[in-house]
Each structure stands twice: as C-alpha cells, then as structure tokens.
Amino acid sequence: MTLKTSTIQDVARAAGVSTATVSRTLSNPDIVSELTKFRVYEAVKLTGYxxxxxxxxxxxxxxxSVLVLLPDLANPFFSSILEGISRHLSSKGYSMLIASTKQVHGSGERLIDYLDDARADGMIILDGGLDADVVESLENNPKTKLILFACEWVEGKDFPSVRSENGNGTHAAVNHLYSLGHRKIAHVTGPKGNVLAHARKDAFIAEVGALKLELKSEWVIIGDFSLAAGCEAAKVWIALDDRPTAVFCASDQLALGFIAELSRHHFKVPYDVSVMGFDDIDFAEQFIPSLTSIRQDRLLLGETAASMLMERIESPDGTSQHHAAVVPVSLIIRESTAPPR
Amino acid sequence: MTLKTSTIQDVARAAGVSTATVSRTLSNPDIVSELTKFRVYEAVKLTGYxxxxxxxxxxxxxxxSVLVLLPDLANPFFSSILEGISRHLSSKGYSMLIASTKQVHGSGERLIDYLDDARADGMIILDGGLDADVVESLENNPKTKLILFACEWVEGKDFPSVRSENGNGTHAAVNHLYSLGHRKIAHVTGPKGNVLAHARKDAFIAEVGALKLELKSEWVIIGDFSLAAGCEAAKVWIALDDRPTAVFCASDQLALGFIAELSRHHFKVPYDVSVMGFDDIDFAEQFIPSLTSIRQDRLLLGETAASMLMERIESPDGTSQHHAAVVPVSLIIRESTAPPR
DNA sequence: CTGAAAGCGCTTACAG
DNA sequence: CTGAAAGCGCTTACAG
Structure with missing residues (x-):
C-alpha cells in the first residue's frame, strides 16, 4: 500500500532493464526474450504497476475512449443500446463517455470539441434531431469520419450509420393486422421532423396502399413517441365517426398510452380495437394486455455501432470500411392484437 | 479546416507571447494583462485552438473524469440518476465514464484500476452487491477516499454514500395504507442480500409493530425488485388462506408485476387488494391502475452524489467533507390504493 | 505581468 | 533483442 503509484521507471529499475523494454513487454511481448519478459512481469507484480x-x-x-451522445439520458429506451456499445468497447480496451445533446448545448460546449480536444477518438450519436449548424460543424471537421449515427440518422447527410429495419418492421406490423382480418388501420406517428417517425409513416402509407386498403387522412394521427401523446391519440380515435379496427403506433410508449387512455374510457383492447407498437421495450410484455410489437435488437444495434466505429478509429485510412448497417427486427405477437369483432 | 489541430505553441507564436502566457490566459485570466489577453484570444480564434x-x-x-458503475446498464431505473450525475460533472468540466459491474468483472479487469491507471479521478458506485474481495480491494487502496456509493451501499463498511430515505419512505407507505383502514398488510421484499431490500423490510416490520398490527410470517414475501418476482408474489398472495388487504412492494416493478398477475386471475386492484410500490418510475403513472408509490428523487440523488465526490476530488485533504447524505422521498397517491372493502 | 525551462509518464524510431 | 534519447502538449514553480 504505497501512497505513490509506481511508474514504468520503477518497474524498469526493479527488473534491471530500460523503460523501453518494460513498455515493449507490456504492449508487444512477442519481441521480447523470455527471460526479460519474466523479469519484467515479476517487477510489475512487485511494484503493483x-x-x-x-x-x-x-x-x-x-x-x-468513445463518446456516446443521447438526446436524453433519462430515456430508458437507450439503456440496452449502451450495454451493447459498452460491451464492444471494453473488449477493445476503450472506455465509454456519455453525454446528452441537451446538456452539451446547454453548457455552451460544442459537440465537435470532444474530438478536437482529444477527449474521445470517435463518437456515436443516437440523436438525429441535432440543429443544422451543429450538423454542419460535424460535417466540416477533419475528424468527421469518426462520427457515426445509430438508431437515428440525419436525412440527406452521408454520415456512417446503423439502423433498425424500420421499413420491414412496418411491413410486418401492417401485414400482421391485415392477416388478422383488419381492413381499416390507423397509424399514430412519432414526432414531426424525426427521421424514424417519417420512415415508419412513409412505410405505413406505402404498405396500406400496396394492400389496397382505405386510408382516411384522419387515420394518421400525429404523435411524438411518448406515453402522453398516446393518450391524446386515443382521444382522437374515440372521437372519430368511422373508427379503424386496428392501430399501429410508431413506438411502444405511444401504444401503451393509447391503451391506457382507452381503458379509462371503457374501451377494451383487443376486443374493441387492436393496438400494436414498435420497439418491444421491457414493459410491452408486462402491460395488460401484453403488447404486440416490433422488436428492435438494441443490444446488437449497440454492438454493431461500436464495432463499425472502432474499425474506423483503428484504421483511419480505411478503404474497406462499412458505411451503413441495418439490424433486423422481428414481429412479437401478444395479447393486444386480435381479429376484428 | 486544417488537418493538423493546432497546439498551444501555434497560439503562442500567433499571439507573440510564450506558451506559459497562453496557458495562463486560458486557465487563470485574472493574472494576465488586458492587452495580452486580447492578443491571445485573437490567436486562439485564428488558429481554432x-x-x-x-x-x-x-x-x-x-x-x-469520473467513473459511474452500474450493476446493469440495461436497467432503466438508473437513467435519471445518470442525468443528475452528468449535469453536475459537466458543469465542472468533468466527463462521465460508464461501466457495469458485470462487465468489468467479466473482462477480468479490476475496478480499482480505473483509479490506479488514472482513467478516472473518482468513482460513483450504484451497486451495493459487489463481491467481498472487490470491496476489500477498494477499501485498501490509497485512493479509497475517492469512491462513493449512491443509492445502495455496503453494510458495515464506511464508504461515503448518498441514499434515499428508505426508512421514512417505508414509514409513509405503511401509514398511508393504515390510514386508509388497512389492518392486514403484506410486504414483497427486494432480493436477499440487497441492502435496500433489507432496509425497507426492517423498516416495514418495525412500522407494522409500532402500529400494533398483526403480521404473519407468510405476509413477508421474498422477491427481487423485478416484474417477474412481482408475478410470483401475486401467486403466493392468491394462495394465502388469510389474505392481507394491502401489499407494500419494495419496488415499482414488483408492484406492477404483482398487479399484472392478479389481473390475469381476475382480481381487481384496488377493489380486491391495495398495492403500492417504491421508486415512482415513469410507468407508475401510466399503468392501469396508476400506482401509488414512494418517489425517489433520482435526479437529486445523482446531483448530490456527483457534488460530494467532486468535493473530495478537488480538495483531497478535505477536512470538512460530507460523508453521507440522505435524499428525501415523497408519497405519491394514485389509483392502486383505496380503503379495504 | 511574463518567459525559459523542467517535467508529467509514457512510446517509438534509431542505432547497435 | 535491447537501450538511450526524443518528444507527445501541456502547466507551473522560479526568476526577473
């Protein structure tokens, strides 16, 4: 228990070799002789280096270390993604730094500073809603290659990214409802301007068209991914003259809020209306009724993002780098969807 | 857009001063003359330093930077605590590193290395369930003063810590049920060996005793904070000959699982039994019925933890350091509790 | 108020 | 296979 932590000098002295040799032994043992290696390891043990x-x-x-940027630290949706990122990073000996867009901007800091001041070697951004000038500063930086978007992305920009299959997920959702017999299907969207909300909405409209289903404009209800917006959307649905028999929500939170509000008005799911979500958050399974949803593999999404970024960090010249990855989703059928009565 | 980022040398050259002066201007501007300051600031702008x-x-x-150690990254309970920690740290110019106990141990790394290898200046641990030998290595390290426990703690050890009022919260919970008229109250505990579970259970037993209520041993049901354990506990409650009219669960997840399982067996909450939780997670308000709970101010808990740790980091001698803080909780009354019928 | 210089603890061409 | 030495980009006593 020495108060002073020992340095490579101490190890070198104890082993009777140079600091260069200690450094080599630790980072590149193959080029060091067996005897020397042994002495160095002993000295490391001795000094607690x-x-x-x-x-x-x-x-x-x-x-x-790598910076992970969230729109909002308090959103539990991101926790498994972080787990995935962290696993990969720590396997490579990298640390994970966390910050939220809100906070960084609130403090007057610039995002790109994390790279410019050598705090992080790369950056995974989970927020597609950055201000245009922030995006521009990221684009015009020499280190722009070390920025990767995950989950969300910025429309019209060419940053490397990892995404879930939003189109396929929506396709699966609409077809699940269709195959149950539903012909009038509503959609509650995510927030205006959000890329995921748009991707899912566009896919929904395309899919409904492909199935030649009727789609009234008031059956596409603008929401924002939140529980509260789900409640509001339920009120809109209740007020409709011609109510769709099924509702596809752009997030599980929306779907849960939707069902909660319906229940307060004595509508029963799936008896009166089928409801499904997107994400498959932990609660989807425990809600009453349990929620049919499109599962995003958030762990894999995080791992993929980290591994793509590490590839770029470790070979900055990078010819054969992957630029985009898409993570599969799957349909999870539970109690909240059923044939129309 | 230069490829090479500029150094303090470049700024010094551009401003026509020494690097020492640039450094002082940036870190301690008061001791630099106005003219020099102006020149340096101009040079910084010019070079993009x-x-x-x-x-x-x-x-x-x-x-x-400070390391925050979670038992499990995927647990949404921690997200607001992280938000609180991060806010305080970034206001002090510190970064937040995140890791999970599971991962660190899985990778063969030692926790204390984060401090010993100068990756972090201090450490906030949100996991009271560390192995005894890990705790010992933390205790016997010269930097042990820079380790703080938040939320959970290690029984019998003297690390600085921040906690919620577990005792007061339990007191408020039991008294809320009592004042509604309940005289037979059950408790679903957290996991065996967890300090929070024990603190709440002990407080529950004490409180029930103080109110001179009957307490059968089978009314204290061992759980583990999870939704699944809540479901199991509900089965136990259903099987009781003499069922308590109210159940105080040691976490919201337990309470929600408990209610979900009851509902599958056609028991109605609060009509057939009152149920309450602890934590006030986001979902508590949206569940059907909405959940009466004890709110933990997780944001404040995080901020307090960070500020106590920063105090220690910034004055390592620290005579007047706070060693323990307790964050108030509050009773949030919702639909899941009502008078017994 | 400012500068010259040492040094934080490593790694890595270079030379042998 | 190993060592001597330079240097990464800062900060800070010390001297003036």
Missing part, C-alpha cells in the same frame, strides 16, 4: 493512461494517451495520440 | 486534454491530464495528474 498500472500503466498511466493519460501518459499513454498523450504519447499515442489516442484517448482510448 | 482546442486544448489537448490528454496533455493537460498528464501534466495536472487529473483525468477530469
């Missing part, structure tokens, strides 16, 4: 990351980072010009 | 954190970290022997 731990490499000083700040020194290594300065010398190697690498932060050995 | 951003301080290199790795260099500063090495020189100042500070990582300017």
């Amino acid at each position: 731990r490499i000083n990351r700040a020194a290594r980072n300065l010398r190697t010009q690498r932060a050995h | 951003r301080i290199n954190r790795a260099a500063r970290n090495l020189r100042t022997q500070r990582a300017h």
